[in-house]
Amino acid sequence: YSREDYMTGRANPVVFDKKNLAPERMVSLAAALKPDEIPPVVKLSIMEENFQAHAGLAGLSEELFTTPSDIARLWRGPEYSRRMVVSAEETEDPNGHRLRFYWVLLQGDPERVRIRSKGQGDTSAEITVDWHDTYRPLGAKQRTTDRVDIGVFAWNGAHYSAPAIISI
Numbered sequence: 001y002s003r004e005d006y007m008t009g010r011a012n013p014v015v016f017d018k019k020n021l022a023p024e025r026m027v028s029l030a031a032a033l034k035p036d037e038i039p040p041v042v043k044l045s046i047m048e049e050n051f052q053a054h055a056g057l058a059g060l061s062e063e064l065f066t067t068p069s070d071i072a073r074l075w076r077g078p079e080y081s082r083r084m085v086v087s088a089e090e091t092e093d094p095n096g097h098r099l100r101f102y103w104v105l106l107q108g109d110p111e112r113v114r115i116r117s118k119g120q121g122d123t124s125a126e127i128t129v130d131w132h133d134t135y136r137p138l139g140a141k142q143r144t145t146d147r148v149d150i151g152v153f154a155w156n157g158a159h160y161s162a163p164a165i166i167s168i
Contacts (some may be wrong), residue, residue, distance in 0.1 A: 003160065004159060006153075007063040007102055007104045007151065007160070007163075008104070008106065009105075009106035009107045009137075009138055009140070011167075012063075012106050012149075012163055013030075013106075013107075013137070013138075014100055014107060014137070014147065014149065015027040015143075019078065019124075020114045024092075027048075027073070028049060033159070034158075036095045036158075037095075037156070037158035038094045038095065038158040038159075039154070039156060039158075039160060039161045039162070040091055040092060040094065040154045040156055040161050041068075041069065041091070041161060041162070041165070042069060042088050042101075042152050042154050042161050042162075042164035043068040043069065043085070043088065043090040043091045043154070043164070044049060044068060044069065044070075044086055044087070044088055044093050044152060044164050044166070045068075045087050045089075045090060046071065046084060046085070046086055046087075047064065047085040047086065047087050047124065048056060048083075048084065048085040049073075049082075049083065049084035049085070050079075050083050050091075051063060051075075051082060052076075052077060052108070053071045055076040056076035056077050056089060058076070058080075060074075060076055060112070060115045061074075062074050062075065062076050062077065063140055063154070064167075066145075067116050068090075068164075069165070070125055070165050070167070071086065071165075071166045071167070071168070072157050072167045072168075073105055073168045075131070076166060080131050081128055081131070081156050082128070082168065083126070083127065083128045083129075084126075084127050084166075085124060085125070085126050085127055086124060086127060086152075086166060087119075087123060087125065088111055088152055088154065088164070089121055089122040089123045089124065090120070091123075091154055091161075093156045095106060095108070095152075095156070097156040097157050097158075098121065098140055098156075098157070099121055099123075099154045099155065099156055100121050100122065100153060100154070100155045101117070101121060101122040101125075101127040101153065101154055102115050102120065102122070102151075102152070102153040102154075102155065103115045103122065103127070103150060103152055103159075104150065104152075104153065104163075105148075105150055106146035106149040106150060106151045106153045107137055107138070107148060107149040107150075108129070108132060108147070108149065108150075109135070109153035112129065112130040112131070112132055112146060112148075113127070113128070113129050113130070113150070114126075114127070114129075115127050115150065118160075119150070127150060127166065129148050129168055132146045132147075132148060133146065134146045146165060147168070148167070148168075149165055149166070149167050149168075150165070150166040150168045151163035151164070151166075152165075152166070153167060
């Protein structure tokens with residue numbers, strides 16, 4: 001219910017609990033948007049990464065998919081850490097406003113994920129993820145995971161974008 005809360009795993013979980021949805025708030029916010037306040041859509045691209053095309057005993061790719069708004073990788077190799085440099089420089093505001101980017105850990109152990117934003121307006125980030133053992137995510141009673149999610153948000157001075165997601 002606040003701007004700070006919006007950029008958390010609690011507001012952007014892997015699975016939404018229908019008890020926590022507020023469609024009337026979403027519709028109200030959308031209806032209140034002024035033409036010069038339309039939020040941007042974050043566009044991601046990979047500049048560098050050490051996920052491999054042939055990894056692990058089976059020699060399978062660690063790339064699950066790469067789209068402009070979502071990047072997903074599978075950890076198949078024996079390495080303890082993985083690194084990638086991701087850019088959001090291609091993101092444009094519909095009304096030409098200058099953008100500021102926020103790279104936020106949504107799910108995972110903060111002690112095992114390092115995000116170092118770079119560039120004017122934090123347009124890119126170096127992300128290093130150490131191996132995660134299975135854990136129970138925030139609010140989950142029965143579900144376990146070893147997944148790491150990083151959200152990339154753009155701020156145009158009026159509204160935040162929906163997050164682009166990097167999942168490992």
